[in-house]
Amino acid sequence: MANREYLVDVSAYQGTSMAQYHSRGATGIIVKGTEGQWYRNPLAVKQIASAHYHHMWVHMYHFANFGHSVHQAKLEARACLAEAKHLNINKKRYIFCDWEASAQNYIQGSRLANTKAVLAFMKVCHGAGYHVGLYSGASALRNNVDASTIVKKYGACLWVASYATMGRIDTPSFAYFPSMNGVAMWQFTDNWHGLNVDGNITLIDLHAENKAKPAKEIPKIVYVPIINNNPNYHVRLLDSKGHYQKYIATNTRWKVWSVKIINGMKCYKIGTDTQWVPAKFTKIIK
CATH class of the missing domain: 3.20.20.80 (Glycosidases)
Incomplete structure (x- = not known):
């Protein structure tokens, strides 16, 4: 094989x-x-x-x-x-x-x-x-x-x-x-x-x-809520190949450009190809 x-x-x-x-x-x-x-x-x-x-x-x-x-x-x-x-x-x-x-x-x-x-x-x-x-x-x-x-x-x-x-x-x-x-x-x-x-x-x-096609529906805006009641909590982004990148703050809103499965997680592209946020940390606004 x-x-x-x-x-x-x-x-x-x-x-x-x-x-x-x-x-x-x-x-x-x-x-x-x-x-x-x-x-x-x-x-x-x-x-x-x-x-x-x-x-x-x-x-x-x-x-x-x-x-x-x-x-x-x-x-x-x-x-x-x-x-x-x-x-x-x-x-x-x-x-x-x-x-x-x-x-x-x-x-x-x-x-x-x-x-x-x-x-x-x-x-x-x-x-x-x-x-x-x-x-x-x-x-x-x-x-x-x-x-x-x-x-x-x-x-x-x-x-x-x-x-x-x-x-x-x-x-x-x-x-x-x-x-x-x-x-x-x-x-x-x-x-x-x-x-x-x-x-x-x-x-x-x-x-x-993990080779499944990403979801077709792409939200326009997502919100990253405060996690564990800690306003200083940050969420780490990934690049398109699954490598971890910089962090973004919670209580922020982002425009979504694409959707992709990375490391088994649905992720939203919120900037360049090094800025994918795991969907589990977001809420869809529209």
């Missing part, structure tokens, strides 16, 4: 800077947001901020503790969504359910019960507007859940872990690809470029929705 991209998945075991991953060619991260109902990644906010600074896509994953319990899966999905909202995860991105064997996640229940629980989690997240996927090792995806039923429901959504060797791998060899239907992303190493971070490569375009 022409659209293969490298992404890294990060948790509290990694630092807050995404610079070294971006410099090696990673175009996105999958950040651990939650685990069970009890855990929130304390570094997620800074990790996401760093990813955005380096113009990287941001997806999120939840480490499952629900095993084969549908009831618990629904509770964990709600906790996951609450944190996704807190972290401002864009609803054009993916929330992956990391369902693997651990001290907190028993996967030896029946294949049917396991599948029902996983689907229950995914249904809640999908119902909230997110794309959804399932992560696990190749063996678990083949033997402990009915992956074909999950793929039938959500399309190519499997994020499968399978390593050719337990050591540094910079570029994956597809001679070792764990062939199965519905793979969206392959985790091919736990030590990408010697950085002690999981390396992943996409098999589908996770960001295809």
